[in-house]
Amino acid sequence: xxxxxxxxxxxxxxxxxxxxxxxxxxxxxxxxKEISVLCDAxxxxxxxxxxxxxxxxxxxxxxxxxxxxxxxxxxxxxxxxAKHENLSNExxxxxxxxxxxxxxxxxxxxxxxxxxxYKELMNLEEALENGLTGxxxxx
Amino acid sequence: xxxxxxxxxxxxxxxxxxxxxxxxxxxxxxxxKEISVLCDAxxxxxxxxxxxxxxxxxxxxxxxxxxxxxxxxxxxxxxxxAKHENLSNExxxxxxxxxxxxxxxxxxxxxxxxxxxYKELMNLEEALENGLTGxxxxx
DNA sequence: GCGGCTATATATAAGCT
DNA sequence: TAGCTTATATATAGCCG
Numbered sequence: 001x002x003x004x005x006x007x008x009x010x011x012x013x014x015x016x017x018x019x020x021x022x023x024x025x026x027x028x029x030x031x032x033k034e035i036s037v038l039c040d041a042x043x044x045x046x047x048x049x050x051x052x053x054x055x056x057x058x059x060x061x062x063x064x065x066x067x068x069x070x071x072x073x074x075x076x077x078x079x080x081x082a083k084h085e086n087l088s089n090e091x092x093x094x095x096x097x098x099x100x101x102x103x104x105x106x107x108x109x110x111x112x113x114x115x116x117x118y119k120e121l122m123n124l125e126e127a128l129e130n131g132l133t134g135x136x137x138x139x
Numbered sequence: 140x141x142x143x144x145x146x147x148x149x150x151x152x153x154x155x156x157x158x159x160x161x162x163x164x165x166x167x168x169x170x171x172k173e174i175s176v177l178c179d180a181x182x183x184x185x186x187x188x189x190x191x192x193x194x195x196x197x198x199x200x201x202x203x204x205x206x207x208x209x210x211x212x213x214x215x216x217x218x219x220x221a222k223h224e225n226l227s228n229e230x231x232x233x234x235x236x237x238x239x240x241x242x243x244x245x246x247x248x249x250x251x252x253x254x255x256x257y258k259e260l261m262n263l264e265e266a267l268e269n270g271l272t273g274x275x276x277x278x
Numbered sequence: 279g280c281g282g283c284t285a286t287a288t289a290t291a292a293g294c295t
Numbered sequence: 296t297a298g299c300t301t302a303t304a305t306a307t308a309g310c311c312g
Contacts, residue, residue, distance in 0.1 A: 001286070001287040001288050002284095002285080002286065002287065003284080003285055003286060003287090004285095004286080005286085005287065006287095015279070019279085019280085022280090031289095
């Protein structure tokens with residue numbers, strides 16, 4: 001669509017790439033508006049250029065959240081549930097690490113530290129590195 | 140872009156609307172792929188036609204969730220509900236505690252433990268309870 | 279690097295089957 | 296109804312200031 005035909009592959013020249021992005025971004029945003037108006041379609045378009053700048057188009061009379069809800073129902077994929085699960089799992093993982101450390105710290109602080117011998121310290125260190133939970137080092 | 144010029148307004152004839160949707164859907168999906176490849180852009184495009192059928196394009200090497208996370212950061216808008224925010228906050232909180240403990244443990248393990256005196260232990264304990272991060276207890 | 283300017287490449291509205 | 300075709304409308308690559 002220009003003076004010359006181009007291959008669809010990454011434009012190596014960064015300044016040409018930027019110019020092309022800017023032009024095509026306008027083009028695709030326009031197309032998104034058009035299809036949404038002409039065909040009564042619900043559209044969500046989000047673009048991030050290499051420079052990091054964001055552009056978006058969401059059809060009128062809807063919201064991105066509506067689109068995403070519908071996306072989940074139509075695709076069977078989960079977004080917030082997946083997100084929710086990821087977060088929950090991360091919390092579990094971190095909490096375990098956390099508990100483990102707290103237990104070890106309690107031991108460290110609760111004992112007469114000078115009474116720990118070398119072997120006990122090694123056990124402790126190993127336990128910490130393994131992130132074991134609930135293991136008791138005798139107190 | 141055809142035999143005749145058209146106005147950008149809802150196509151009333153439902154079968155024309157469907158045909159136009161189908162054609163333009165292909166066009167915009169192609170455009171989305173092209174800009175993503177040519178310009179190294181991160182793109183998310185979700186379309187629902189009036190018939191309810193969904194089509195999507197997400198740039199390779201990313202996921203819709205990534206795009207949405209980035210969208211939230213860039214736009215300042217929240218997509219996930221309050222529940223997710225709470226989880227995120229909890230993660231932040233726990234991670235801080237965690238980091239704090241790791242720092243202290245590193246100190247404990249890195250030192251000759253018998254050299255810690257009572258006061259140092261008290262400082263340590265206080266720091267842990269306050270969840271302070273990055274504070275140095277002298278090594 | 280940015281905003282116009284064309285020549286060309288593409289997309290697509292109508293038609294046709 | 297769904298494709299295929301073709302004349303036109305658009306998009307845009309390469310340039311220029």
